Amino acid sequence: MSPFACGWLTCEKNLQIASADVSMVAKAIDSGFVPVLHGDAVLDTSQGCTILSGDVIIRHLAEQLKPEFVVFLMFWGSARGREMVCSETNIRKLEQARSVSITVKLSWHSLCCLFSLDESLIAVEFTVAAHDTTGGMVTKISEAAMIAKLGIDVYIVKVATSHSLRALSGELKDNIPEDWLGTVIRFQR
Numbered sequence: 001m002s003p004f005a006c007g008w009l010t011c012e013k014n015l016q017i018a019s020a021d022v023s024m025v026a027k028a029i030d031s032g033f034v035p036v037l038h039g040d041a042v043l044d045t046s047q048g049c050t051i052l053s054g055d056v057i058i059r060h061l062a063e064q065l066k067p068e069f070v071v072f073l074m075f076w077g078s079a080r081g082r083e084m085v086c087s088e089t090n091i092r093k094l095e096q097a098r099s100v101s102i103t104v105k106l107s108w109h110s111l112c113c114l115f116s117l118d119e120s121l122i123a124v125e126f127t128v129a130a131h132d133t134t135g136g137m138v139t140k141i142s143e144a145a146m147i148a149k150l151g152i153d154v155y156i157v158k159v160a161t162s163h164s165l166r167a168l169s170g171e172l173k174d175n176i177p178e179d180w181l182g183t184v185i186r187f188q189r
Contacts (some may be wrong), residue, residue, distance in 0.1 A: 001035050003042050011045040022064045055143040062147045071167045073159040148187040157182035
């Protein structure tokens with residue numbers, strides 16, 4: 001579903017949604033369909049037109065529709081990619097950990113996550129490529145964190161795998177199996 005066709009309007013360069021008609025998305029869900037949404041060009045009150053990130057769209061939908069969980073389907077298996085700056089040793093430690101606590105520090109062009117793991121801190125920085133108009137992994141993780149603050153679990157998982165099917169089916173809600181591969185972002189009090 002194109003956000004342009006659904007009447008989405010932004011203001012101030014992708015930071016705020018000025019208006020969005022979520023009724024068509026809700027109607028599709030109520031009819032038994034799974035709407036597939038994506039970022040797209042939309043009208044903007046200050047710029048005329050801008051690119052609205054699919055990550056911003058899903059956060060807005062989560063605020064409005066209050067789903068039990070949100071799944072981000074990726075071409076790689078977790079919150080990791082070319083934008084991630086971290087030693088391979090620390091990446092392996094994080095991938096092998098069952099659970100870590102994350103502190104997020106966000107700036108305009110980067111996101112620094114401090115992972116608490118085995119009483120040590122591992123710093124990971126995500127940067128935004130200059131050509132990425134939607135903010136890349138920085139936007140994805142910051143939007144996922146805002147969704148988690150709503151009390152909604154967020155799963156980041158590789159598309160077209162048994163792991164993504166488990167996330168989409170809701171199987172992970174109460175228990176993350178040992179053999180599941182992906183990233184879970186959950187609000188902890």
